Every structure is written in C-alpha cells, then in structure tokens.
Amino acid sequence: xxxxxxxxxxxxxxxxxxxxxxxxxxxxxxxxxxxxxxxxxxxxxxxxxxxxxxxxxxxxxxxxxxxxxxxxxxxxxxxxxxxxxxxxxxxxxxxxxxxxxxxxxxxxxxxxxxxxxxxxxxxxxxxxxxxxxxxxxxxxxxxxxxxxxxxxxxxxxxxxxxxxxxxxxxxxxxxxxxxxxxxxxxxxxxxxxxxxxxxxxxxxxxxxxxxxxxxxxxxxxxxxxxxxxxxxxxxxxxxxxxxxxxxxxxxxxxxxxxxxxxxxxxxxxxxxxxxxxxxxxxxxxxxxxxxxxxxxxxxxxxxxxxxxxxxxxxxxxx
Amino acid sequence: xxxxxxxxxxxxxxxxxxxxxxxxxxxxxxxxxxxxxxxxxxxxxxxxxxxxxxxxxxxxxxxxxxxxxxxxxxxxxxxxxxxxxxxxxxxxxxxxxxxxxxxxxxxxxxxxxxxxxxxxxxxxxxxxxxxxxxxxxxxxxxxxxxxxxxxxxxxxxxxxxxxxxxxxxxxxxxxxxxxxxxxxxxxxxxxxxxxxxxxxxxxxxxxxxxxxxxxxxxxxxxxxxxxxxxxxxxxxxxxxxxxxxxxxxxxxxxxxxxxxxx
Numbered sequence: 001x002x003x004x005x006x007x008x009x010x011x012x013x014x015x016x017x018x019x020x021x022x023x024x025x026x027x028x029x030x031x032x033x034x035x036x037x038x039x040x041x042x043x044x045x046x047x048x049x050x051x052x053x054x055x056x057x058x059x060x061x062x063x064x065x066x067x068x069x070x071x072x073x074x075x076x077x078x079x080x081x082x083x084x085x086x087x088x089x090x091x092x093x094x095x096x097x098x099x100x101x102x103x104x105x106x107x108x109x110x111x112x113x114x115x116x117x118x119x120x121x122x123x124x125x126x127x128x129x130x131x132x133x134x135x136x137x138x139x140x141x142x143x144x145x146x147x148x149x150x151x152x153x154x155x156x157x158x159x160x161x162x163x164x165x166x167x168x169x170x171x172x173x174x175x176x177x178x179x180x181x182x183x184x185x186x187x188x189x190x191x192x193x194x195x196x197x198x199x200x201x202x203x204x205x206x207x208x209x210x211x212x213x214x215x216x217x218x219x220x221x222x223x224x225x226x227x228x229x230x231x232x233x234x235x236x237x238x239x240x241x242x243x244x245x246x247x248x249x250x251x252x253x254x255x256x257x258x259x260x261x262x263x264x265x266x267x268x269x270x271x272x273x274x275x276x277x278x279x280x281x282x283x284x285x286x287x288x289x290x291x292x293x294x295x296x297x298x299x300x301x302x303x304x305x306x307x308x309x310x311x312x313x314x315x316x317x318x
Numbered sequence: 319x320x321x322x323x324x325x326x327x328x329x330x331x332x333x334x335x336x337x338x339x340x341x342x343x344x345x346x347x348x349x350x351x352x353x354x355x356x357x358x359x360x361x362x363x364x365x366x367x368x369x370x371x372x373x374x375x376x377x378x379x380x381x382x383x384x385x386x387x388x389x390x391x392x393x394x395x396x397x398x399x400x401x402x403x404x405x406x407x408x409x410x411x412x413x414x415x416x417x418x419x420x421x422x423x424x425x426x427x428x429x430x431x432x433x434x435x436x437x438x439x440x441x442x443x444x445x446x447x448x449x450x451x452x453x454x455x456x457x458x459x460x461x462x463x464x465x466x467x468x469x470x471x472x473x474x475x476x477x478x479x480x481x482x483x484x485x486x487x488x489x490x491x492x493x494x495x496x497x498x499x500x501x502x503x504x505x506x507x508x509x510x511x512x513x514x515x516x517x518x519x520x521x522x523x524x525x526x527x528x529x530x531x532x533x534x535x536x537x538x539x540x541x542x543x544x545x546x547x548x549x550x551x552x553x554x555x556x557x558x559x560x561x562x563x564x565x566x567x568x569x570x571x572x573x574x575x576x577x578x579x580x
Binding site (some may be wrong): 076 | 480482
C-alpha cells in the first residue's frame with residue numbers, strides 16, 4: 001500500500017521537527033528517509049506510524065486518510081532502533097504477540113510464528129528470551145514480530161543503528177533480499193548515506209524538518225538538488241563556488257593551463273580504492289579518490305607535488 | 319585491613335546497639351516467664367480485635383494505594399499535564415510530614431466545624447471509626463508504590479509499549495501484557511513497604527481513632543495502652559507480633575529485590 005504525506009507540520013515546543021513535509025511513497029517500494037540527527041526523519045516515520053500526531057497535514061495509507069487513526073488500527077509494522085523486545089516473553093511469544101492480540105486461533109498462530117522464525121533464520125531460538133540473543137538476532141526477531149501481522153507498510157526506525165559494522169552490513173543485504181521476497185511497502189530511517197544508498201530504491205533527504213530532495217540513490221549522487229544534498233550523500237570538495245566529488249578530481253604529474261598545484265599529505269589504501277589527502281598552496285585541503293592502478297601509476301607518496309584538475313564540478317545557484 | 323575491619327565492626331555495633339539489642343530485649347521480656355503468659359496476653363479478645371483491625375485496615379489501604387500508586391506513577395512518567403511537578407512533590411509529603419500532623423489535619427477536616435463535617439451530620443462516622451483510620455493509613459503509606467514504580471517505568475522507556483501499540487494492542491492490553499509485567503517487582507516491593515507502614519502506623523491513627531478499647535484500637539495502639547496500664551507482658555507480646563510482621567516484611571523485601579536487579 002502506498003503512503004502519502006501531505007503538508008505535515010509537527011512542533012515540539014519551540015522546535016520545529018517537520019515543516020510542511022509532503023512525500024509520496026510508492027506501493028511496494030523500499031524508501032529511505034535520510035538526514036542528520038534532528039532533521040525530522042524519525043518524527044516523520046512516527047507520524048506515519050501514528051505514534052505522533054501531526055499539528056497540521058494529512059497521512060494517507062492507500063486512499064484512506066489515517067491522520068486521526070490510532071497506531072493500533074493503521075496496520076503498520078514497526079521496528080525500533082533499540083529492538084523494543086518484550087523482555088518477559090520468549091522469541092516465539094514476541095512474534096506471536098500481534099496475532100494473539102487479534103485473537104487468531106492457536107494453531108494458526110503457531111504455524112505463522114514458525115514460518116516467520118524460519119524467514120528470519122531464528123528457528124532454533126524460539127524458546128529463548130531476548131536477553132539471550134545477540135543484537136542482530138534481536139533485531140531479526142523484532143522484524144519477524146512486525147511482519148507477523150501482515151502489515152500494509154513496514155516502518156524501520158534506524159533498525160541497524162545499535163549494531164556493529166559487520167552485522168549491520170549483513171543485515172542490510174538480508175533486508176534487501178527480504179524485501180524482494182515479501183514486497184511490503186517499507187520505509188527505513190537512517191542517518192547513514194551509505195546504508196540508504198545500499199538498501200533503498202528511493203531516498204528522501206530531510207534537513208531541519210524539510211524535504212531537500214527525493215530521488216533514486218543515483219539521482220541524488222549524480223544530480224543533487226542543492227549543496228546540502230551534495231555534501232550529505234557523499235564526500236565533497238568545495239573549490240570556490242563549485243563542488244567536486246573526490247572521484248572527479250584528476251591528478252597529474254605535469255601542470256597545464258587548468259591545473260593547480262597541490263602537495264600529497266596522506267595516501268590511504270582501502271583495497272581497490274585509494275584516498276589521497278592533498279593540500280593546495282593556498283592552504284585548502286582536498287580529497288581525491290583514485291583506483292589502485294591510478295595511484296600506482298602516479299607513484300603517490302607523502303610530500304609529492306601533483307597538479308589537480310576537476311574533471312566534473314557542480315555549481316548551485318541560490 | 320584493620321581499617322576495613324574497624325569499619326565493619328563499627329557499622330555492626332551501631333546496628334546492634336540501636337536496633338538488635340532493643341528489639342531482642344522485647345523478645346526476651348515477652349518470653350521471660352515462658353510461652354503461656356505471652357500467648358494468653360495476645361489471645362485475649364481486646365488484643366485479637368486489635369490485630370484483626372490492624373489487618374483489616376491494611377487490607378483496605380494497601381490495595382487502594384497500590385492501584386492509586388501505579389496509576390499516578392504512569393501519569394507522572396508517561397504523561398505531561400499542568401501541575402505535574404507539583405503533584406510529584408506532593409506525593410512525598412507523607413514521608414516528610416509527621417504522622418501526628420496528618421492525624422490532626424484529618425481531625426480538623428472531618429471533626430466538628432470542619433469542612434467535611436457534613437458526613438457526621440448524615441450519620442456517616444469518619445472520625446473515631448474505621449473510615450478515618452483507613453484514611454489516615456492511606457495518607458501515611460501513599461508514596462511507597464509510586465516511588466518504587468516511577469524509576470522502573472522511566473528505565474523501561476516507551477519502546478515496548480509503542481511496539482505493542484503498533485501491533486494492534488489497545489491501551490489496556492498494552493498495560494496488562496507489557497507495562498505491568500515490566501514493573502511487577504517494583505509494584506511488589508512497593509506493596510511490601512506500604513503494608514509495613516500501614517501495619518506499624520501509630521501517630522496519625524492514634525489521633526483519628528479516639529483509641530476506643532476493643533473498637534478502634536489497632537495493634538500499635540494496643541501496645542501503647544497496655545504499656546500505659548502497666549501490663550508489660552501484654553505490651554511486649556503484642557510488640558513481638560508487630561516485630562514478627564516487620565521481620566517477614568524484611569524477608570519479603572530481600573526476596574523481591576534481587577529479581578528486580580537481575
């Protein structure tokens with residue numbers, strides 16, 4: 001089911017969490033709400049879930065206006081950053097909760113719980129308590145619990161934020177595959193642009209309670225709407241009025257008319273990718289991104305003088 | 319090493335001298351002439367009535383304070399309302415206020431010429447009767463459940479409750495299935511403390527009860543009246559019962575505490 005948010009404003013005291021936010025989430029999509037902390041992304045998710053009442057505006061699930069419908073009647077599945085596991089219930093009781101509340105027959109609940117635990121690969125841990133699970137396992141349990149009630153939409157609030165980097169990467173890939181399997185309209189809130197780009201088909205960039213841009217990961221990276229999006233979705237060099245991605249900085253050993261001199265400060269090898277930190281004669285720091293081959297051809301090392309030219313730059317008129 | 323032992327010895331000595339010795343002495347004096355005089359002293363009708371009344375008052379006051387305490391704790395932690403800070407402060411008042419003052423204020427409120435003296439005019443006896451004693455007991459034992467539950471509610475946060483809500487649970491279901499299990503040990507602990515306070519209350523109840531022998535005399539009041547009447551065996555024997563109730567309370571607290579910390 002698609003989600004439509006129309007002109008939603010939400011204040012907490014003097015703080016404006018959301019200001020006239022309108023977003024359309026297509027049915028079956030996996031959309032990321034991306035932004036720094038305080039940008040309003042979590043608030044927007046909670047408004048959609050029905051956990052916050054907007055001061056103004058509307059929330060539509062499909063064609064139904066649910067703005068004044070309580071969370072329990074919206075048919076959403078929600079996953080929280082800190083798992084929100086029911087600590088006094090076993091894994092299977094956690095997953096069964098939504099079905100029990102709906103007073104489904106016992107046999108049906110048992111079948112569905114089994115099916116979901118299989119889906120999230122927790123079959124063997126049904127009788128454990130949340131305290132006996134790792135963070136990644138808890139979050140998969142929370143996901144199974146949210147999916148158990150066949151939600152119209154799945155809302156994930158920084159679901160991997162409390163996990164370590166390796167588990168986070170695993171779960172991202174797993175979430176992507178899961179979404180391909182269950183096709184439920186999903187929104188994931190994150191402050192991590194890499195996570196958003198890796199997981200989502202569509203990204204909504206939020207900043208200070210406003211939508212800065214909506215687009216596919218590629219659109220955001222290739223044609224950011226403004227300075228904020230440009231610098232938020234990836235590292236960027238500011239040269240005068242223009243912005244240059246580290247990848248679009250060409251390094252040469254010989255000067256020509258368009259190049260400027262810079263000195264190599266540091267070379268960081270990240271496997272295939274090599275990051276080069278440079279300082280220009282006027283003191284400005286630049287970051288260049290090269291392939292290992294390119295870096296080797298230049299024989300880059302600390303103290304080397306190179307000549308820098310942006311191969312592609314973006315200027316925002318505002 | 320020596321300093322450590324000195325510290326322990328000091329602490330133990332302090333407790334022994336101030337608490338164990340006096341209470342132990344009461345036990346000793348009670349059974350000084352054997353078990354039978356003591357048994358007779360607490361099984362006479364006046365003592366039995368006092369015990370019964372004490373338990374009856376606790377049986378009314380404790381459930382009411384538990385219900386009120388849990389409700390108020392949830393209101394204080396989960397809701398924002400005008401005057402919340404004031405309510406939060408007032409809850410502690412019974413801890414700070416001398417029970418005698420509580421008794422006196424109830425006396426002024428319900429007594430002749432008081433704002434609520436109308437009850438008496440309609441034949442509803444509050445003062446010098448069970449209702450007044452229950453009111454006084456509720457007043458003095460009010461903060462315990464609230465104070466135990468509030469920090470636990472804060473600590474568990476709202477995530478679990480909100481998760482349950484999105485899963486389709488109605489507010490009362492959320493309370494029964496999620497909130498209550500999470501706070502149950504705090505509630506138990508609060509109930510134990512409330513019970514201990516309710517059973518031991520003397521000052522406030524002493525004033526509003528009028529201390530009518532065999533009618534409005536609770537066990538602590540009975541101890542006092544026997545003591546004043548030079549029936550030391552009766553006073554000591556009744557004290558032993560109060561002390562035993564207190565001891566079982568302490569045991570109950572030990573029983574509840576570790577589970578909550580786990």
